[in-house]
Amino acid sequence: xxxxxxxxxxxxLFQVFLISSSTTTxxxxxxxxxxxxxxxxxxxVSRNGIFSAGFILVRENAFSFAVWFRIxxxxxxxxMANRDQPxxxxxxxxxxxxxxxxxxxxxxxxxxxxxGTSNMSAVKLQLEDxxxxxxRTSELGxxxxxxxxxxxxxxxxxxQQKLTMDANLVSSKSQTNYSSGxxxxxxxxxxxxxxxxxxxxxxxxxxxxxxxxxxxxxNGRSTYNNSKIL
Ligand SMILES: *[C@@H]1O[C@H](CO)[C@@H](O)[C@H](O)[C@H]1NC(C)=O
Ligand SMILES: *[C@@H]1O[C@H](CO)[C@@H](O)[C@H](O)[C@H]1NC(C)=O
Ligand SMILES: *[C@@H]1O[C@H](CO)[C@@H](O)[C@H](O)[C@H]1NC(C)=O
Numbered sequence: 001x002x003x004x005x006x007x008x009x010x011x012x013l014f015q016v017f018l019i020s021s022s023t024t025t026x027x028x029x030x031x032x033x034x035x036x037x038x039x040x041x042x043x044x045v046s047r048n049g050i051f052s053a054g055f056i057l058v059r060e061n062a063f064s065f066a067v068w069f070r071i072x073x074x075x076x077x078x079x080m081a082n083r084d085q086p087x088x089x090x091x092x093x094x095x096x097x098x099x100x101x102x103x104x105x106x107x108x109x110x111x112x113x114x115x116g117t118s119n120m121s122a123v124k125l126q127l128e129d130x131x132x133x134x135x136r137t138s139e140l141g142x143x144x145x146x147x148x149x150x151x152x153x154x155x156x157x158x159x160q161q162k163l164t165m166d167a168n169l170v171s172s173k174s175q176t177n178y179s180s181g182x183x184x185x186x187x188x189x190x191x192x193x194x195x196x197x198x199x200x201x202x203x204x205x206x207x208x209x210x211x212x213x214x215x216x217x218x219n220g221r222s223t224y225n226n227s228k229i230l
Pocket of ligand 2: 118119
């Protein structure tokens, strides 16, 4: 009896597995969107299964579009499109338009964030194995990067990600609040990497590392290399 049941169930389980695995994808194609209403299923998963991208609940009825590290008991947020302006839990979505712009729309169809890109040829968004969310186009067999999340980090740098002079790392408010906090890591004009505290009113701001009382070379830092890559 048991034997027969197992035989009946096996093909069924196999089908369920196939169906659920076929819904995970690492790509969002042109003219498609991810919806906040289907936040649990409208998720991109990198091919290696390590990273996900989708909407996460940040407080009651408020969501942010994020990339997170999946294989941890407590998912770690790597990047957010709208850390300071969450979207409504109804009808908000992330759309890759037919013209190649990646837009985050709030329920009232207000564009809260976008990559501002456009390209007439085929554009696709891919969550890569490195955790980088990349908007790419290919033309005449060559592929071009139009935008990538690695160029606008939040408070974390991943392996293979660089902090250049166009970007900062900004701490979060707290462990449960991902809004921009008060501590900023940035490249200064004199080619020195510094940490800045910027108070809530934005009027108090002071560099606290390396020691502002000493000149860079006294801190063991050089100002001669202007490549500015961390
Ligand atoms: C996070 O902090 C910001 C700024 O202080 C505040 O407006 C927001 O309500 C906080 N979010 C949560 C989830 O507490
Ligand atoms: C698409 O983007 C690539 C890379 O930026 C550019 O070389 C190409 O001219 C663009 N094509 C159109 C039609 O905008
Ligand atoms: C300048 O910094 C870059 C990146 O950190 C490094 O690759 C390069 O070797 C440095 N150049 C010199 C002359 O030290």
